[in-house]
Amino acid sequence: MTSEVWLPFDPADIDGRPEGLTYRFWDGEQDFPADPANCAFYVVPYMKSSEISVRPMAAMTSVQVVQTLSAGIDHVQPGLGLLPEGVQLCNARGVHDASTAELTLTLILSSLRGIPDFVRGQGREEWRSGFRPALADQSVLIVGYGSVGAAIEDRLAPFEVARVARVARSARETERGPVHPITALPELLPDADVVVLITPLTEQTRGLAGADFLARMKDGALLVNVARGGVVDTKALLAELESGRIRAALDVTDPEPLPKGHPLWHAPGVLISPHVGGPTSAFFPRAKRLLVDQFHRFVNREPMRNVVLTTGA
Numbered sequence: 001m002t003s004e005v006w007l008p009f010d011p012a013d014i015d016g017r018p019e020g021l022t023y024r025f026w027d028g029e030q031d032f033p034a035d036p037a038n039c040a041f042y043v044v045p046y047m048k049s050s051e052i053s054v055r056p057m058a059a060m061t062s063v064q065v066v067q068t069l070s071a072g073i074d075h076v077q078p079g080l081g082l083l084p085e086g087v088q089l090c091n092a093r094g095v096h097d098a099s100t101a102e103l104t105l106t107l108i109l110s111s112l113r114g115i116p117d118f119v120r121g122q123g124r125e126e127w128r129s130g131f132r133p134a135l136a137d138q139s140v141l142i143v144g145y146g147s148v149g150a151a152i153e154d155r156l157a158p159f160e161v162a163r164v165a166r167v168a169r170s171a172r173e174t175e176r177g178p179v180h181p182i183t184a185l186p187e188l189l190p191d192a193d194v195v196v197l198i199t200p201l202t203e204q205t206r207g208l209a210g211a212d213f214l215a216r217m218k219d220g221a222l223l224v225n226v227a228r229g230g231v232v233d234t235k236a237l238l239a240e241l242e243s244g245r246i247r248a249a250l251d252v253t254d255p256e257p258l259p260k261g262h263p264l265w266h267a268p269g270v271l272i273s274p275h276v277g278g279p280t281s282a283f284f285p286r287a288k289r290l291l292v293d294q295f296h297r298f299v300n301r302e303p304m305r306n307v308v309l310t311t312g313a
């Protein structure tokens with residue numbers, strides 16, 4: 001029996017996929033396309049809830065690879081304990097670099113240059129001129145320096161920023177300079193004009209940007225969250241925003257989606273986009289290239305890319 005692949009795209013739209021696999025289309029619908037027990041390679045539906053993503057996993061007794069289409073894996077973690085031992089979990093490292101980095105720069109520039117205020121003024125036919133900060137000569141701190149963090153720095157380069165500081169779980173060196181360990185945040189935060197969060201959501205990073213973190217940010221600094229909503233303590237952020245001491249640009253929130261009536265909607269100095277860092281026209285060609293490569297590796301018994309963990313290991 002051939003190995004079955006479940007994927008959230010029409011297989012006919014994926015050129016170059018290898019022979020020897022049976023492709024089943026499933027994008028989170030109530031009915032499964034086949035018996036989950038026969039699935040060997042599960043491509044998790046994109047931008048669906050954790051409940052949908054995990055639903056077939058308990059019955060996937062033959063699965064060998066679970067492939068997310070996001071860099072984060074928090075939405076599938078609840079189902080990992082349901083899988084057999086030896087299943088490789090792979091993420092989509094690299095797929096969202098361009099899109100998320102673009103949005104990060106958009107949020108930074110829009111917040112600094114007052115674009116939301118201009119849009120509100122346009123709706124009221126008001127000419128709201130004035131002096132606003134530029135990105136040039138600012139100090140930027142990137143918290144979570146993986147492939148997306150590096151892509152953000154690539155796009156910062158032409159804007160004449162004063163300096164970029166990089167933080168990851170552990171220290172290392174890059175061609176652009178040192179990456180500081182996360183333990184260095186207390187010393188780095190007071191010098192940053194813009195703080196970008198692009199770290200994965202883990203037990204260690206949940207609530208990372210809490211009251212102490214935010215209090216260490218300089219007056220007038222901008223917090224940009226393009227990671228996960230849970231990386232920021234919403235209550236602590238609201239307190240800082242309402243005081244007017246810092247500003248924020250958020251592509252993700254906690255809770256998410258942000259419900260009507262939530263005070264974050266109307267907090268002073270906040271710009272909110274509805275978790276659109278990844279879903280752009282850049283997503284599909286990059287996702288398809290990753291999947292074709294992974295399918296060929298799977299068929300040829302070559303090492304998979306972007307392995308985050310192996311169940312039971």
